[in-house]
Amino acid sequence: MTTTGAWTALSVRHDATSAVRHVAIDNPPLGVLNQIVRRELGDFFLNAQEERRVRCVVFGSGERNFCAGADLREYAMRFDADVARVHVANAHRMVLALVELDTPSIASIRGACMGGGLELAMGCSYRIAAQSATLALPEVNRGAWPGTGGTVLMARLLGPSLTKRLLFTGETLDASTARDMGLVDEVVGDDVLEARTQALAAQIAAQPRTSIQTMARLVDRDFRSLFRAHLQYEAECFVQAYQLPAAREGYEAFFEKRTPRWQQV
Secondary structure (H helix, E strand, O other), X not given: OEEOOXXXXXEEEEOOOOOEEEEEEOOOOOOOEOHHHHHXXXXXXXXXXXXXXXXXXXEOOOOOOOEOOXXXXXXXXXXXXXXXXXXXXXXXXXXXXXXXXXXXXXXXXXXXXXXXHHHHHHHOOEEEEEOOOEEEOOHHHHOOOOOOOHHXXXXXXXXXXXXXXXXXXXXXXXXXXXXXXXXXXXXXXXXXXXXXXXXXXXXXXXXXXXXXXXXXXXXXXXXXXXXXXXXXXXXXXXXXXXXXXXXXXXXXXXXXXXXXXXXXX
């Protein structure tokens, strides 16, 4: 294996003889998303779009998790509207680069796949989960909501009614339930996750690059236009959300290890 790029928050590698590029969040112990991780992931996806030898991207898991969600230590910074605007722009740059990536992407999910981590997985072309995986968009429990395109990414996979249920409750799903709903495409044993992902990636990478990329654009053409427009609207909603009492109550309750008192908001 060879490591590529000067990444500080990502693990990036490829086989010397392979057209498959591997990326995983390298931010132990939980693999949470902070602004550095988001910026580097955006850079990675934009670079992958331009690299002719890369024919498939595997978005893998760290030692314990795919991604446990946002770094809540950055949460309170967003009570400043200017900071919230910078944060959401960085997140949207990242997810848009993934959704508009013509190179096929496979999310290989182990452990926690929560919040922004699930948004990233949903932005990939295909999702394979280990039996141990748990998945959720739990932001409502913090007085917020998924701010990286997750509402429409989930609705695209599940339809509006089931999406609303999961968003409104913040329910955590095991891998088999997520597969049955259509949130992930395959569930395999933890011990074969990497082998199964690599086999599919190799199968895709063996196909003609121009054909694969054209088909990706054709399948996703309408959704990409919709997604860009959605992110523009979502950005303003995101800034406003962190100026409301619910976000502050959710933040304080989390760090005070108590149940939020939503009746106040």
